[in-house]
Amino acid sequence: MVHTLKEEDLKMEAAFNAKPRKFVVWLFVVSSTIMFGGFTSYYIVFAASKGKGHGLVLPDLFMYSTAVLIASSICLFLASKALKNGNIGSQKLLLWGTLVLGCVFGYLQVDAWGTLFHTGAAFVNNNAAISMIYVVSGLHLLHIFAGLCFVTSTLVGAYMGISAEKSKFRMDIASIFWHFIDILWIYLYVFLLLNS
């Protein structure tokens, strides 16, 4: 009797703590958005005062990478749904899918930098707008790396068979963060397309 009470107590505590911790991730999302807001406002003011943007046709690779990232987000959404339905097997599979697609995204981004570099739009450039493409996509890639860590921790949790609350908590955190960086990249890509 005592033993069950203790477990229940701990569960209650974990549930109690999950909400503020999830909120921490949301606040991080806000501050990260502000940072990219800082970069894009730099870009807007720069472009307005110089009368020129990056002036490039962005490599097609960015389009492919965007598609891959959206696919990875869908994958993660399905993983989350699988967990809700108690289907751990397909959750694991879909998490692996997300991880692979995330890595492919990273590869495509780096490849896109290569293409940019070979067409003469190097990072060290007298047009700061072109350098900015590298800065925003680079910092976004850092976020992707952090997102992959969250997804990995969810996956590891799924293999280790952690408690249902904990695995839901990890899944939620990974979802918030991964969908955020997905939307963030779409914003950056559209921003760069519109402000050439």
Place this chain on the structure above:
Amino acid sequence: MSTISLHDTHNHDNHDDHGHHKETFLTKYVFSQDHKMIAKQFLITGIIMAVIAMGLSILFRLQLAWPDKDFPILETFLGKWAEGGRIKPDFYLALVTIHGTIMVFFVLTAGLSGTFSNLLIPLQIGARDMASPFLNMLSYWFFFTACVIMMGSFFIQTGPASAGWTVYPPLSALPTAISGSGLGMTLWLISMVLFVASSLMGGINYVSTILNMRTKGMDLWKMPLTIWAFFLTAILGILSFPVLVAGVVLLIFDRSFGTSFYLSDIVMGTQILPNEGGSPILWQHLFWFLGHPEVYIVIMPAMGLSSEIMSVNARKPIFGYHAMIYSLIGITILSFIVWGHHMFVTGMNPLLGGVFMITTLIIAVPSAVKTFNWLATLWRGNIRFTPAMLFAIGMVSFFISGGLTGIFLGNASLDINLHDTYFVIAHFHLVMGSAAIFGMLAGVYHYFPKMFGRMMSSKLGYLHFWITFACAYLVFFPLHFLGLDGVPRRYYAFTEFEFMQKWVTVNILVTWSAIIAALAQVAFLFNFFYSIFKGKVASQNPWQANTLEWTTPVERLHGNWPGEIPTVYRWPYDYSKPGAEADFIPQTVPFSQTMSSNMPHDFEGNSESERIQREWEEENPSVDASK
């Protein structure tokens, strides 16, 4: 059944230990995840950094007062930076830069918010700890590393960063521009990135804790003003520090990779640099988008602490509780749309300057609301002049006298004359420097018993207050007149300029005052460290205050309350309530226990409670008549 309840208490005792029943020295004092210990770590690191920054200011004050005199002792300590006993111009610039950086960021942001947000948020809202104690610990250690790197820049060949605390490019962006723009600047940038990471981890934690972990009954409008101030400060930090990161990242690329974000058309000696197309003004925009909210990050916790301390020690409810909160919110919002007033003379479009001028002057409204509310709180109070109370009143004094000159500087046209002069120095050292440090000291004296379970000596506190208060005015007030005469800030030797020579005598007064003020801090430091070990043991509620932190036991335990977290029934400012037995009613006392002092508005329109109260009053007419 009895076993169950026994077990229940046991579980609460070790609430946050997560299974670790024994704490080692390392987990208790070093990598502690207890918010109270982290608060102490922030405070003591902040005090050490403040002493260092104060020492730096004494060094450059010596140079300003006696530009032609040798101080051989300086060479002993500073070596080649003070050859022949005179501070070198390069080192002078490093001194003012690092003084500003440490004071603004390390003392008044981390030392103030870090200490009191960590200490008071869980205690005053009724939580066991922060939302993420681990992130909280990380926040301190990032801050500590940032401090070490910043101080480390004193031990390198080329010296610390020297481009001023705002590190404007191109001076800061070109490593060969001055010696301080070399490795010292790189270390400055690394240190600041760590510092911002620390601030964000802290701020995110504070906001999440306040929004999600309040105890039963603690709705937002029952929170003490300290919590409101920390909450809005943390929001400011979350929304503005990332922009500084954006700016710093671009500056790092300009310095180390050769990009042209801030650089264009630069000639170094005879060499034309390849950078083209960048704009140093863009740095100023990014910097001041953080920089202006930053000054409110510095002052708002001091405002919150002073409000709380003044209400407790005036034995009166804070005047205009809601107005205090709305003015804090107003300041928070307005602070994001005023940054341009730092840039009036950068060639800004006069129309845009006008817009920034108007938004800036509107900030005077919430600031004045706060000031009048503090004065009205003091009005006819039973004031207890504890050291904390004196410092809180001192904070108000500095906020008024420094704030008034803000109205001058906020004018785009007056700023043409006044910008970059000692008038600006005088303004911000009073309104955010002295005011914030007094708010912080008020907090230290007031919450010392909560932190260490002992009292500080009030006699030494009075000595500390009066000397510091007088000397702060003697230091900063005369600087207004230098500024009005057009004396620019950051100049190395007043003797080099005909029109500045007459001000050297004033500088001597200012420097002596600064030295005396610095000596007065010895009284504080002795009092602080002596009282930690040997001070009078504090009672549970030494100031007879209403807020929740004083319901915790004097022995500090992980999890804060030994049993259940208390429930909150009323706002935190029921002092000297007519009809009450004592002159304070803690937040944990339900209205049913204070029938003789309840007011109709206490029930917030709850008709059942109003009916019970009416019935009670009819049964006890004598008590009611005395009201």
